[in-house]
Amino acid sequence: MELLSTRLRNAADAVAVLGDCAADVAVLLDGELRGAQDRVTVLRQCVDRYAALIAGEIAHRSRPEAGHGGMAQSAGFVSPEAMIQSIGKLSRPEAVKLVQLGTIIAETEAAESLTARSVEVDPGCAGGDDTSAEAGTSNAQMPPPWRAPLVAALADGTLSSDCFHAIQRALGDVGPGVSAAGLTAECEQLLESAAGLSPDQLFRKARNLRDELDSDGIERREKQRRDDRTLRTWWDGAGMYCGKFRLAPEEGTIVAGAIDRILSPRRGGPRMVDPEEKAAADALLNDERSTEQIAADALVDMIRLAIDADPGTIFGTHRPAVRIIITDAHLHNRAGHGRIEGHPNPVSFRTVERHLCDTGAIAVGFDDTGQCVNVGRARRFFTPRQRVGMAVRDGGCRFPSCDRPPSWCEAHHINPWKKEHGRTDIADGVLLCRRHHLLLHDNHWKILRHDGGYWLRPPRTIDPTQALIPMPSRNPDIHTIQTQHQQARQRT
Template sequence: MPTLSAALLDRAAVVADLGGTAESIAALDHADLTAAVESVAALQHNVDQFAALIAGEVAHRSRPELGHQGLAQKAGFVSPVAMIQRVAHVSRAEATRLVETGSLLAEAASAGAPPVGGNDGSAPPSWRDALAAAVTSGALSLDAMDAIRRVFSEITGVDEIVLEDAADDLIAAGPGLTPEQLWRRARQVRGLLDADGIERREKQHRDLRTVRTWWDNATGMHCGSWRLAPEDGALVAEAFAQILSPRRGGPRFVDPAARATAEELLNDGRTDEQVSADAFVDLVRLAVDADPGTLFGGRRPAVRIVVTADRLEGRTGPGFIEGRTDTVSAPTIERAICNTGVISVGFDRDGQCVNVGRDRRLFTERQRVGLTVRDGGCRFPGCERPSSYCEAHHINPWAGVEGRTDIADGILLRRRHHLLIRDNRWQVHRDRADYFLEPPPSVDPGRVFIPMPSRSPVAHEIAM
């Protein structure tokens, strides 16, 4: 494998050959432009490695025991982060990321971390070593490494070998995920591995909750902000999702009785922000006495906690907030059951919903629950929209399957992707509980299938 310096020089030469002017870039055809994006990303990966290694060495030469003789303090900075921030002209968050990831890379190098898949016969490599080796080999970007590192650093009381295996799984999934997606996946893993820490994190979230209100004297407007624990935040988010649902891509499951309300909102001259503001004031004014149908089109907003039957019967966590990766503890699950009861959704061993097919054109409310639990949001590759933005797409034309609306042949898609598939010859295929997207020849002449993975943590757990 070429050294970091050699790789950087090779990739810099490729990027330099692009010309470096707007005119030269505009002259590229589609294939060359896509290749240019990949080349720049590869070069940026090498530059980031250099930046992290340098920041890690700055941190090492500024370690606390050196006091005023440390590099940062001798240069007049209170910390290596402050020094990197000022010298490199980056944000404090970016400087912190560089120092922490660089320190991890240096720590792994000084310990003689073996490459991925190798071992020198001594103590097994830690998950930190595995992350460092993945960055060095190019399997992970620094952003992706930092996403896993931040989450795993919060895990306590879990065997190191278990953590390393989990890190290896995340590293393997890394190339197909954005850092944000990888961060969410790591949080799912943390919830499953460190169930004892869920209640601690729930308490931390509750302790951090805030609502601030103030008057903006310059405009005479009343302002506010809030930070809510995931369970409470999900309720607020669902309330606004229900209010704006017709505009965001719904209603997800068309109910003729709600069409008039949906059309009224679609034709409303207010912006989404103005609709939300007016609805917020109505919520405060009406409070607990509000008629749910007044604001939410007939369905009261609620937070669903999704948990497998085994964990429910064993009175153990974790469960998951529907549409999110946030884990909740067994006491929170029991409290939710006391408030709202239980809705049973059956899955087969492949992770497919069962026993919810119906001989009608539209998906039922029960099927809506099943699709939401199974898909976790839009299944179009790379889309992050939650279920509240989505419509149900029949992967087989409804008229051609004798009128059946089976949940196995339906998936959640946000409206933009629903229209893309329907109007531009994209096709969705199913293999048991797995779904694949086939692009049209105009996008990919080879029509290579693209996986459409579920975003539901519970669906992943069932499939394991």
């Protein structure tokens, strides 16, 4: 493996040839500019690792037992984070992340060193010299084994510090019932597919992995999110009424659905086909109020309606829907978990039952590749039932790195209806938000389908090789179906 110091020098030399000012960069061609960004990314990763190593050692020399003689304390700082924040001109969250990362690296490397030495000598004599890292590890709890492959990936440059923190945050609350060996093996598989993924994408994949391995913790985590709900209000000095709230996914979906329904045309939601809805959308777009003002007025209007409502009236015609997704096996066994459409966190079966009682169920079948099998049609437009199936299958906009939920998406024919005589079968359609839908049509991107999966082919102006980009579903259950299908094919 290439040494960190060597990689840093090579990366710095590669970046230095770019020049010294904006004019030097402005003459680069598109491909050269993308390559320059790649080289800067490598350099930044090297610098971030050095920063983490230094921060971890500062934190070790400033540990509480050192008292006023600690490195940060003796320099007048209340904590190592405060010292790093001051010296590096960083925000406090950035300093905290550096200390956490540096500490994890030091603990993991020390644990690996102790393990290696215990193989060579008697385990009772493995203490050795009292170096700072080994002393810190021997006196504290050993780090979890699943961190080791993350630290190794960080060392060889295949994982950035932001991606490291994303995985660490997602797997940090795995329950005690999950085996360390199993989690480590799954973490290694996760790293094999980490290339090209953003921290947010890796966080979602790691969180789905956590839910698969620790299904017993789904109800516990759901209860914790519900217990963490808050609403705080106050009057500020200007006489304005202010508020701050945190809602669990189930209740948050209701509020978000109501606001999204009102502001959808302003925020790039799906385009309207019905003349009346289109007229209402145009009126909203031409409204002189800001988007924030419209949202504030809508909130007040909804509260007025709720206060004035007749207690004997049953509402529900246009209420924001909380659509629950659950597999047939879990529904049949009356156990397991479900998911709120457009939200990544699973919910317990008790929550599923409550919503089934309230809204009923719409059956959407899937084959072994994760493709809907009972909602196909050959009409010009996708039907409402097909859109339900696509929402379940895709989980939102399929474009890489996009986080728009199904309610913000439009159905895209991967084979144009007129030009290529495409069929309006659900397998030939994907959900895309308005921005990415227009991008495909206007900039000559293309979506291809193979074996139940979808791939994005960029135009030659973006990538001369037109390398295919995977477009995975944002629904973790579809990913599970496809993985099981691939494993079954490999066994046969």
